Amino acid sequence: MSSKLVLVLAKTIQVLKNSTIYADNYFTSIQLVEFLRDKYQCRYVGTARPNRIGNPPLMSKKEMEKKSTPRGTLDYVSCNGVFAMCWKDNKQVTVLSSDAGVEPLSTAKRWNKDTRKKVEIQCPAVIKEYNGKMGGIDKSDMLTHLYKTPMKSRRWYIRLYGYIIDLCTSNAWVLYKRDAIALLEKPMPLKDFQLKISTFARTYKNRPTRMLRNTPEPFVLLRKGQRTSRPSDNLRYDYSKFHCPEFVNQRMTCKFCSTKDDIHRSRWICNVCKVALCLNDSRNCFQDFHAAPLPHRPLRPHRTQRPLHQ
Structure with a gap:
């Protein structure tokens, strides 16, 4: 089901050839990556679950999460244009890619509990690219759930309506914050922004x-x-x-x-x-x-x- 959703949305892209699709571990599988590459010549980058990558010869999750294994350790394999990698951050991160690889290696700052300060660990190129493209979705989810509209109902579409309101409000706040910074003004917090919208909606009488x-x-x-x-x-x-x-x-x-x-x-x-x-x-x-x-x-x-x- 998750792979079908990706294929349906991929067909809406005007020029699918040589395009790159980014998705999280709910949608990623080795069959989907190979199908997009062979039929549409489309590249794919996404995190994956260990049981959906086709059993490549990589370090196991038990070995990767040992305390003796330092953060930044990676193990990867490539076959027929598909790249599979395991990388240790706070936990094991599994990635499937037909676009980016390990090199060029860079560094990422992570908090170390023992030394009580940030340390640098090695970070492959595919992780940098994935975080750069998927950061907007994670930020949108975070803003949507900060001040969620309280709509408790047994009817599922009522909750969906509340989520749409929260999503539109958070997107409007992001645009407002961008314009306020461009005008050298101090933007208001998201909570105050939502309160102003609700106050205006309650007091606005001459509705068109x-x-x-x-x-x-x-x-x-x-x-x-x-x-x-x-x-x-x-x-x-x-x-x-x-x-x-x-x-x-x-x-x-x-x-x-x-x-x-x-x-x-x-x-x-x-x-x-x-x-x-x-x-x-x-x-x-x-x-x-x-x-x-x-x-x-x-x-x-x-x-x-x-x-x-x-």
Whole structure:
């Protein structure tokens, strides 16, 4: 199942040939690396679980995690363009790669409990490349779980909705922090950023109406006796669309000010709502028709003051 997900997402890449895919140990397997290399000529770098690398002659996990084995120890083997490696960090790290290898060797700083200071250990090139490409995903997971939206429910999609909100908020904070640093300003912490968003969402009353996904069809002149339909309020008060008057040769009944006894006709229509509206010196029905009504609040009954008991 995990390999199928990688293949489905890999097909969305425009130029898959000579591209490199990075993934963690949940998706990586020797069969996936060879399949991407042989069929799509695509490179792959990822951590792997020891039972998915095809039993190469590497140091066992028991030997690698011995105290006598120093940190930075590595063991690797390469066959048919696929590179497998075991490297000791805090624990054993197993890597499969068809792109990068061991060289050039570099160093990485790690905390040593015995000396109480940071020491340098050798680090292969494939680890440097993997950490550089996968760091954004790990950071996103960390930011998402710092201040998680409390949504406990037996319905799984409710939790998914909360995760999407947290993910969008953390991504917005990363962009805000980048822009604040570029403007030489001190960015606010993530917690304050989320509180400002929640405060604005709770206090924002004049919410715009829901946008319609379907764009209106072009206007067609009506036949004699045919009437236009009144647009819905979602389209009528949708200010994301540019409501502009459009002149037509046919005079039609105004949808705003006309009544059964008093009919007004106009040659101006709204290019979005597709209804005729008066637009002259005496009447401006175009503006009145698109003005959103004020929210109605029911009047509270007047409370009479009761006399105090003596």
